[in-house]
Amino acid sequence: MGAQKKRAAAATAAARVSEDPDDLARQPLQAILLADSFTTKFRPITLERPKVLLPLVNVPMINYTLAWLEAAGVAEVFVFCCAHSKQVIDYLENSEWFSQPNFTVKTIESHNIISAGDALRLIYEQNVIHGDFVLISGDTVSNMLLTQALQEHKERKKKDNNAVMTMIIKKSKPSPITHQSRLGTDELFMAIDPNTKQLLYYEDKADHSKGTICLDKMLLAENPSISLHNDKQDCYIDICSPEVLSLFTDNFDYQHLRRHFVKGLLLDDIMGYKIFTHEIHSSYAARIDNYRSYDIVSKDIIQRWTYPYVPDVKFCGNRATKLERRGMYRASEIEQSRSAQVGSFTVIGCGTKIGSNSKISDSVIGEGCTIGSNVLIEGSYLWDNVIIEDGCELRHVIVCDGVIMKAGAVLKPGVVLSFKVVIGERFVVPAYSKVSLLQQPTVHDSDEELEYADNSSGTVEFSSIQGTADQSNGEMTSESSEAHKPKLGTGGVGYIWSICEGGQEEEWRHSVAPIPEDKLAELSEAMDDDQELVTQDRTALSTSGELISDSNASEGDDNEDSKDDSVYFEKEVEATFLRAVEENVKVDHVILEVNSLRLSYNMTSADCAGAVFYSMMKLAVKTPHSSAN
Structure with a gap:
């Protein structure tokens, strides 16, 4: 049936x-x-x-x-x-x-x-x-x-x-x-028929024992060749x-x-x-x-991998910024002190003010933000109308609309401040903390796909909330504010959410902060352990003659990685060059894009020159011409 x-x-x-x-x-x-x-x-x-x-x-x-x-x-x-x-x-x-x-x-x-x-x-x-x-x-x-x-x-x-x-x-x-x-x-593990491109197997590692995958025997019997990825x-x-x-x-x-x-x-x-x-x-x-x-x-957007959807191109309502040297984008009508330093790969939104001796690098600053003096912002994302008072430090964090950081406050890597949160003077927010005007729910649904939201009104309802927040002005009620002042310092407003049991690994894996060195060491050790399993699996699979794995079919792949990267690099430079010719892109913009490719593929300046020269000669050969010209 x-x-x-x-x-x-x-x-x-x-x-x-x-x-x-x-x-x-x-x-x-x-x-x-x-x-x-x-x-x-x-x-x-x-x-x-x-x-x-x-x-x-x-x-x-x-x-x-x-x-x-x-x-x-x-x-x-x-x-x-x-x-x-x-x-x-x-x-x-x-x-x-x-x-x-x-x-x-x-x-x-x-x-x-x-x-x-x-x-x-x-x-x-x-x-x-x-x-x-x-x-x-x-x-x-x-x-x-x-x-x-x-x-x-x-x-x-x-x-x-x-x-x-x-x-x-x-x-x-x-x-x-x-x-x-x-x-x-x-x-992600995928098995694909290399001839027809049909997907035969799809699984992420979360559902597997460490370092191993299981394939049905019929999958191997019914397909003369399979490419594992x-x-x-x-x-x-x-x-x-x-x-x-x-x-x-x-x-x-x-x-x-x-x-x-x-x-x-x-x-x-x-x-x-x-x-x-x-x-x-x-x-x-x-x-x-x-x-x-x-x-x-x-x-990737800032480094122009997504062109034409980049900060200096206007598409459907966005305010295009001006591309300057070293991949820095600045909108009009900003106020920046002469002593302030804005580093490479940084975007500054319209109407933002930056105080004296402040340093900003590898960050995105939204519209209408006010950044005081002697502020350090690195690898962070500030949305609209954020106020950062003097002497604050922000490294690898996300700060939502309307947040206020009092003088001397510090955000450790991985922190997320939700809308209209206030951080008190000289308060240090611990790494990977989530802070919100809404208290953390105490009841968690077993289905990860269910969002706690009243969809018709856009508000959130929690039976466990003890203190309420006035969403219109971002201020807590007096009872709730007094109860939570110590948690965010003097003048602070909001709740620090606790990390759920078993969620420590998710915090650093999913954070905007760089992965800690101790975690990288653990991953490296796991890689060595898994490599032994992979080597054993290769031997077992290769004897069947029916399974052709990417890692097994060509043992020389590792030796050819650099060659593959060089080929892809030359193709990307050629595409960039041709687009620049066809669309009359400014030379400075082309230089910036080629340098971004150089950094991404770990190439040298000589590689860039060679790729550009090859692209020029290839275009010249294809372009109709005569001796009369």
């Missing part, structure tokens, strides 16, 4: 789309954008503001996603809103997105949804998707061209109706932490056939897009649905899943 039910649902979905592939190709491309992350990793911030509206280099996250969808040729976007839905809808209605030509943005609202699976079931019931669509969350940044991946998806669909989904993946950038992603996510990054951009929505409707166990849906399809041997991959190389794509990935993606 279960199989019959699945077949009926698939037939219903297929009936909604023309059987002629050419008709399908003529359908305007649609997209579903999930404006709710269905996670709690950005607490306490997301208790007051939805994640997609949090500023990313002074631009709300959702703007990066919508700008890319428009540039990628999407004609209609359905933005699904749940937690803080009113804030999201109000923002979009008052933005430029509702008036873009040839690009329609529509919102779908629900207050009873607790997972991505529930959201897709609701969208299916509304019958608004009529062909292939892009599935993406509103916390994703990309500049990739969608044409090739979309074409591959359509061609596969013509040959095989079971090819329902194409996942965008990317090779992970080198990281000093070999056993975890630079984005702070779990290590632990160096791929899931970009969380999916091209889907409309049947995908019906599959969620037919399987209410599908809640999470990866843990339930993708793994469920890979294990389903009844219907035979298939997922394929499309790997991007020179383009950028990443999802902001935690505070560490927030930090990394911000740095």
Whole structure:
């Protein structure tokens, strides 16, 4: 009966789309954008503001996603809103997105949804998707061209109706932490057919015994060659056939897009649905899943990996800043003391004031901030209207709108200050602390995807709150303020959240702060232990002759890493050079981008000169000319 039910649902979905592939190709491309992350990793911030509206280099996250969808040729976007839905809808209605030509943005609202699976079931019931669509969350940044991946998806669909989904993946950038992603996510294992690019296995390391993975024997028996990867990054951009929505409707166990849906399809041997991959190389794509990935993606934007979505380019309502030397961006109408020092890879928002002898480096400062004298800010993110009084120190922290730091206060690495918190004079906030005007909930739901929010009003309700906060002016009631003054120093306002049991590792893995040296040492020891297991596994797998692993198929890969990096570096420099010629980019901007590539690939100035010269000669050969010229 279960199989019959699945077949009926698939037939219903297929009936909604023309059987002629050419008709399908003529359908305007649609997209579903999930404006709710269905996670709690950005607490306490997301208790007051939805994640997609949090500023990313002074631009709300959702703007990066919508700008890319428009540039990628999407004609209609359905933005699904749940937690803080009113804030999201109000923002979009008052933005430029509702008036873009040839690009329609529509919102779908629900207050009873607790997972991505529930959201897709609701969208299916509304019958608004009529062909292939892009599935993406509103916390994703990309500049990739969608044409090739979309074409591959359509061609596969013509040959095989079971090819329902194409996942965008990317090779992970080198990281000093070999056993975890630079984005702070779990290590990902994927098995892919090297010929067809079909996804055969998908698992993150969190679900495995340390250093080992288990593959079904039938997987090896049914596939003559398999490529195993632990160096791929899931970009969380999916091209889907409309049947995908019906599959969620037919399987209410599908809640999470990866843990339930993708793994469920890979294990389903009844219907035979298939997922394929499309790997991007020179383009950028990443999802902001935690505070560490927030930090990394911000740095990538500042270093122009995400071009044209960079601070000095205006896209849909953002205030473009001026690119200056050493990757420094400054907006107009700022007041900066002559003795203040603003370092490289720093963004200063409009209307910000910086006092004498203050030092700011590798940081993003929002609009309307006031920074006093002798302030040190390093590797940090200050949002709008923040007040930092004289003598404060901030290293690798996130400070939300309206926060006030009294004179001499110190934020240790990894601290997150939520909206309108006040830190008292000379108070030192311990590392990795989360501080909010809202008291930490005492009851934790077992489902990590459930956010504690009253979605209709954008407020938060907790039965455990003893002191209340006036959200309009950021002040606590007298009883609560007196009770919590000592916790944040004299004049301090807010609650320091305690670290949940077993959450110490998550704190440093997901923080904007650099990973402590002792943790790096532990990871290095774990790497040595796991390497022995991997070596043993290689021997066992290679004798079968049926499994071709990336790590096993070419033992010389390690020796060729530098060669691969050199090839990728030259290609990226060539792409930068050609774009500069075609778009008449200023020479200073080109130099900055090439230097960013040099640092990213650990190349020398001579390598840069060689790559630029090669690009020039290649363009010259291709350009029509004659002796008369």
